[in-house]
Amino acid sequence: MTAIGAGPPADVPAVRCTGLRQAFGDTVAVDGIDLEVRPGEVFGLLGPNGAGKTTTIRMITTLLPAPPGAIEVFGIDVARRRSAVRRLLGYVPQQLSADGTLSGRENVALFARLFDVPRRDRDAQVDAVLTAVDLLDVADRQVKTYSGGMVRRLELAQALVSAPRVLVLDEPTVGLDPVARDGVWDRITDIRLATGMTVLVTTHAMQEADAQCDRIALMHRGRVQALGTPADLRGALGPDATLDDVFRHHTGDTLADRSGGLRDVRAARRTAGRLG
């Protein structure tokens, strides 16, 4: 692997949100979020269903409109230069989104073409990312024959083939068994160490966040309730506190009546179902 090329100035955050707000009718999904993701770190957005994590991610990835100046990716305003921002992002949605009728290689090559990877480099880059996620040997098999963990790793390859500066993962390990989960995180860690890529991840899994994230923003009811390293957040509660305790402390340990819409639940179940 080679290290990343000439990067942006060190003082430019990978992602900066300033007073970010999003409402759907009377429901305020994101309510004035300020946060900065540093280049090269793994940044976790945590929170219960309906906390505003996915809405935040969708605004950062240009899927939902953001007001000018509210979000910058490596200094580029998401509202003003969407296409330029998209070239810096690799995105893995929560659902299993690879095309089962195509082979693994065809799935990755599709995204190489969509990101305008030059023809002369395309085959080599597709092979490189398939190797990085341990799928080169099965690259010519149809994806419908892959296991859930393999599909997730393939989606990582799809997101990485354009050499993004920020990898955005929405619940990347939902529904995976522990071995497959470790397999996915091992690849993310290897790739990040080799490329210096920034990783922005949403998750419900506290142990996973504790082990994998450099910093965490804990969201609840559209706001960031706590922000810091896992150790700092735990330490602020007490010497024996776990991240679960931190989560309960900030979310009130109650079942929120707006915790996740039917569509969220259905999507999560569908993903889990496809993973078997």
Next chain:
Amino acid sequence: MSVLPVAPPAASAEDPGPLGTLATAARRVATMCLVELQRLRHDRSELVTRAVQPALWLLVFGQVFTRIHAIPTGDTPYLDFLAPGILAQSALFIAIFYGIQIIWERDAGVLSKLLVTPTPRMALVTAKAFAAGVRAVAQAVVVLLLALVLGVALSPNPLHWLGVVVALLLGSAFFCCLSITIAGLVLSRDRLMGIGQAITMPLFFASNALYPVELMPGWLQVINHVNPLSYEVEALRGLLIGTPARLWLDFAVLVLAAAAMITIASSLLPRLVRG
């Protein structure tokens, strides 16, 4: 581990100009058409199953109505007259259910992933539209082979065949985008399925696919004149079996109808993603 691609330099984040956007759109169309061909290569069974219905129309309806001379088509045998209409129908049935695919893609996260690539919305919809056309053309090969076997006298002129491909691509693009537009309005697969079934047969019967326009009652002739399927059928018929056709008008209507529907479908894409 092998060499991973290096992150793009800052310069690659520059926005392209209008010409660059057009070039991007052309590349996206080519990419989506290629993916459609790859899907067909992996699963050819669909070509066979989708050929059953047009085969029945030609074999049963076409042959019976040719014998009983129930529909006057001048010097042209009815089966020859019918074949281009069934070709257009087959393409219509493929394209009109593309909206279901786009709703599936939304539910499976595929659409979100595509929209986070540097692809303008309109380029993505155009690419989908022509991918539907590629599938329709592949299906057309099967239907035309069947027509040849049944003895339909098809034009040997390769330019006419090129025209047939263009007419099928444009017609499919229109109906694919009509379907995406309905998907953007109703947002659910079940409702789209119902509407798709409700509009395909009226579109087919209110066209010149089965009978000459002169035989239609006045009200049906009015609908026929605003139905893009009729212009597609007229072009196909003129090119394949040499019946009189206003090819310039037919292609102009198909181009304008496809462009308008691509624009409308593109404007509804954000609603589809949010819904």
